[in-house]
Amino acid sequence: MTIISTAADVLRCFSQERQELTLTDVVALRGAPKSSTSRLLRAMREAGLLETVGNSKRYRPSLLLFQLGQLYRAGSSLMARAEDLLSDVVEEAGHSGYVSIRDGREVMGLRYFAGRHALRVGTPIGRRLLAQASATGRSLLARLPDDAVRALFADEFEIPSATAPQTVDDLLRRLAEVRRTGLSESWDESNRGVGALAVAVADPQTEETVSLCVTYPVATITADEKRIIANRLLAGARSIATVMGDRVCHALRAGEPAMQGT
Structure with a gap:
């Protein structure tokens, strides 16, 4: 599985009921190792795909993804x-x-x-x-x-x-x-x-x-x-x-x- 498809798999973990996720949540949902999942979440945050919620350890989709979704609908x-x-x-x-x-x-x-x-x-x-x-x-x-x-x-x-x-x-x-x-x-x-x-x-x-x-x-x-x-x-x-x-x-x-x- 490529890094892009793995990142997409993480994004699919979010839903209306799960708008914010911790490392533990993502590990449980994907069944992946904690260490590699932690590195992936950090990489996704640095790339602008995810952002942390304040000073907490919770992640949510970034503003960039929201903007891309709006562009998709508009186009x-x-x-x-x-x-x-x-x-x-x-x-x-x-x-x-x-x-x-x-x-x-x-x-x-x-x-x-x-x-x-x-x-x-x-x-x-x-x-x-x-x-x-x-x-x-x-x-x-x-x-x-x-x-x-x-x-x-x-x-x-x-x-x-x-x-x-x-x-x-x-x-x-x-x-x-x-x-x-x-x-x-x-x-x-x-x-x-x-x-x-x-x-x-x-x-x-x-x-x-x-x-x-x-x-x-x-x-x-x-x-x-x-x-x-x-x-x-x-x-x-x-x-x-x-x-x-x-x-x-x-x-x-x-x-x-x-x-x-x-």
């Missing part, structure tokens, strides 16, 4: 369009939304839009979910051919709940439905009591791909609400895909989705 036409669309959908539907990306077998939210309902779903930005057991993840996995999906889960396939896909074949059947309808749905899977609808779009020029997802409590969502959310997400995805030249977007060939719990 991404796809991200800007996705945020604009999802902001409108959340305002109309009242439920929370996320713009997310896939990292291997996991997905991670980059942008969160809080719903206005008193009972709403909120997952911290940076928290990772299983791609196979989330609407966001399946919207992104559906863009891969089946053999690539099988290869991705060849050595590991987690099953977080009875409502999540139980096998890779089960997952592939659900991905086929996403490709048919353009819409991905989860129902009480990775996050118990939570449902979601999602679509995925991409920018072929930059190879960026994002998922736009609206989440809600399964106990309170109505059939009419889900239809409104689904139609808005599909229409928005088609609009973005047309502008960006994303011919793989499944919303362009969407059929009538058979949604759960309705």
Whole structure:
């Protein structure tokens, strides 16, 4: 493993719940030797990737990383369009939304839009979910051919709940439905009591791909609400895909989705 990939591995230890970490924390999370981890943290601090919190022994991501993140968002036409669309959908539907990306077998939210309902779903930005057991993840996995999906889960396939896909074949059947309808749905899977609808779009020029997802409590969502959310997400995805030249977007060939719990 190179020093760059090792440093990236350290940065992945940070999350919304773990905004500051000590040497002991990083050692426990990575399972790496304390001596080499200590040297790595010092090198990352000297390079401007990390900074210490006051006079403590806690580390946090540096201002440089924050600035780079802002530049990424500002320079991404796809991200800007996705945020604009999802902001409108959340305002109309009242439920929370996320713009997310896939990292291997996991997905991670980059942008969160809080719903206005008193009972709403909120997952911290940076928290990772299983791609196979989330609407966001399946919207992104559906863009891969089946053999690539099988290869991705060849050595590991987690099953977080009875409502999540139980096998890779089960997952592939659900991905086929996403490709048919353009819409991905989860129902009480990775996050118990939570449902979601999602679509995925991409920018072929930059190879960026994002998922736009609206989440809600399964106990309170109505059939009419889900239809409104689904139609808005599909229409928005088609609009973005047309502008960006994303011919793989499944919303362009969407059929009538058979949604759960309705």
